[in-house]
Amino acid sequence: MAIFGAASMDLSAWRSAVLADWRVLEAAPEDLRSEHDLMLGVVSQNASLLELASPALRADRQVALAALQRDEEAIAFVAEELLADEGFLLEAVRLNYHVLPKVDARWRESRSFMFQVVRRNWKLMEHASEELRHDRELLMLAVKQLYKALQFVPEEVLEDRAFMMSAVQLDWKSVEYLPESLRTDRELFLCAVGQEAGAIEWAAPELLEDRAFMVSAVKRNQVVLDHLLSDSPLRKDVDFWTGIVRELPAPDGWQLVLRTHGPKELNGDRQIMWAAVLSDWRALEVASDDLRSDPDLVGQAIKQCWMAAEMSLSVTAVAMSEAVKQDWRAIDRFLRDPYEEEDLLHLVRVNPAVIQAAALRGHRAAILEAVRQDGRLLRHAVEELQDDKDIVQAASDQTWEALEFASHRLKSDPDLVQGAFLQSGLALQHASEKLRSDRSVVIYAMTR
Numbered sequence: 001m002a003i004f005g006a007a008s009m010d011l012s013a014w015r016s017a018v019l020a021d022w023r024v025l026e027a028a029p030e031d032l033r034s035e036h037d038l039m040l041g042v043v044s045q046n047a048s049l050l051e052l053a054s055p056a057l058r059a060d061r062q063v064a065l066a067a068l069q070r071d072e073e074a075i076a077f078v079a080e081e082l083l084a085d086e087g088f089l090l091e092a093v094r095l096n097y098h099v100l101p102k103v104d105a106r107w108r109e110s111r112s113f114m115f116q117v118v119r120r121n122w123k124l125m126e127h128a129s130e131e132l133r134h135d136r137e138l139l140m141l142a143v144k145q146l147y148k149a150l151q152f153v154p155e156e157v158l159e160d161r162a163f164m165m166s167a168v169q170l171d172w173k174s175v176e177y178l179p180e181s182l183r184t185d186r187e188l189f190l191c192a193v194g195q196e197a198g199a200i201e202w203a204a205p206e207l208l209e210d211r212a213f214m215v216s217a218v219k220r221n222q223v224v225l226d227h228l229l230s231d232s233p234l235r236k237d238v239d240f241w242t243g244i245v246r247e248l249p250a251p252d253g254w255q256l257v258l259r260t261h262g263p264k265e266l267n268g269d270r271q272i273m274w275a276a277v278l279s280d281w282r283a284l285e286v287a288s289d290d291l292r293s294d295p296d297l298v299g300q301a302i303k304q305c306w307m308a309a310e311m312s313l314s315v316t317a318v319a320m321s322e323a324v325k326q327d328w329r330a331i332d333r334f335l336r337d338p339y340e341e342e343d344l345l346h347l348v349r350v351n352p353a354v355i356q357a358a359a360l361r362g363h364r365a366a367i368l369e370a371v372r373q374d375g376r377l378l379r380h381a382v383e384e385l386q387d388d389k390d391i392v393q394a395a396s397d398q399t400w401e402a403l404e405f406a407s408h409r410l411k412s413d414p415d416l417v418q419g420a421f422l423q424s425g426l427a428l429q430h431a432s433e434k435l436r437s438d439r440s441v442v443i444y445a446m447t448r
Contacts, residue, residue, distance in 0.1 A: 053077075064082050064088070069092075100117060108127055119141060122141075133152060147174045150167060169191055171195075172194075180204070183204040189203050190213075190216055193217050196221075198227060209233055209234060273291050281304035284298070292312050295316050299318065307330075309333040315333065321346070324351045324354055352369070361381055362381075367380075371391060376399060378402045386410075400421075412431075412435060414435065
């Protein structure tokens with residue numbers, strides 16, 4: 001570039017001219033092209049001008065790095081001594097990773113150099129030598145940063161199950177790069193779905209139709225069921241749904257199958273409902289009407305909890321006895337249906353506390369049967385029955401403490417009260433005031 005009046009320009013004028021127009025540098029004197037700060041500013045804006053720098057500045061680390069950070073093509077003008085300096089090249093690649101493919105091939109063949117480079121940027125694995133692109137340790141270093149580094153992994157390494165298992169353990173999205181030969185690998189996909197249910201979509205069709213595998217996958221991640229294909233044969237496979245009920249902890253298993261994901265008709269399938277109730281009595285609630293009347297199914301549920309009786313449409317005598325034995329409140333379910341008095345009395349004998357039910361507090365036969373076993377239950381009888389001498393007699397015969405709940409009239413009955421004294425003189429405290437004021441009664445009580 002010709003500069004008018006160049007011969008008469010001093011360095012200061014040249015410096016101003018260069019800063020105004022970089023092209024002037026071509027005609028500038030050598031001294032100017034040797035100025036460190038000027039050339040540093042110039043190559044930071046236009047890296048190609050490194051070509052015009054003095055040899056000393058082309059070998060200057062700061063100037064050369066500034067040029068390479070701006071444009072990797074400037075490597076053509078960098079001094080050979082810097083291009084042989086590993087530390088310089090590592091810094092250059094750090095500043096501009098596009099520099100790597102421009103360096104001498106020997107650096108891309110250097111294992112130690114590439115380890116340092118890839119450790120900083122997984123994308124640089126792309127420029128490793130063919131030999132290093134088979135180096136599993138180097139490849140895994142890249143994959144640890146981002147699973148997408150698998151795009152640089154040779155097919156034969158992708159076929160390596162151990163390598164791919166390590167990749168999947170790091171990030172489930174690695175399944176995207178699995179070769180066909182590994183898309184049927186159960187453990188690989190179980191590992192993947194344990195992180196993200198959507199990984200199942202990369203599995204081979206035959207794996208998606210494998211009952212045992214899919215049950216295991218759902219066990220690892222319940223959301224896998226959201227990815228079950230609409231036309232999958234497993235949707236109509238009762239054994240598949242039964243497997244989920246059995247393998248998953250309650251209530252998750254049966255709720256997934258019978259409430260949210262399984263076909264509606266499953267609540268009428270005895271096999272699956274048996275598995276569901278066996279795992280959790282509460283599953284009986286979603287069973288069909290027929291199965292809520294099934295003696296065995298209902299019996300199995302009640303063995304776990306008496307409240308299952310409330311969900312049942314029909315309860316056998318044996319099952320009802322079991323329910324009442326667990327909790328007296330189960331009697332309410334029994335009382336809802338027509339019954340024989342003998343059946344009621346049997347349940348009273350099983351658990352006398354059933355007479356606490358409002359419907360039984362005035363039932364004479366039930367109260368009488370109950371107090372024969374536990375006299376203190378007299379407290380739950382209606383006032384009329386607390387004034388029934390036969391009932392109070394039976395209760396006090398069982399325990400003197402029952403006298404506390406007798407009517408005032410019967411607490412004044414000498415025969416009844418003195419009969420209680422045969423067990424303990426402490427019964428005197430429950431006698432009427434009249435009897436407690438009777439000297440002979442008190443002496444009789446104190447001698448017991």
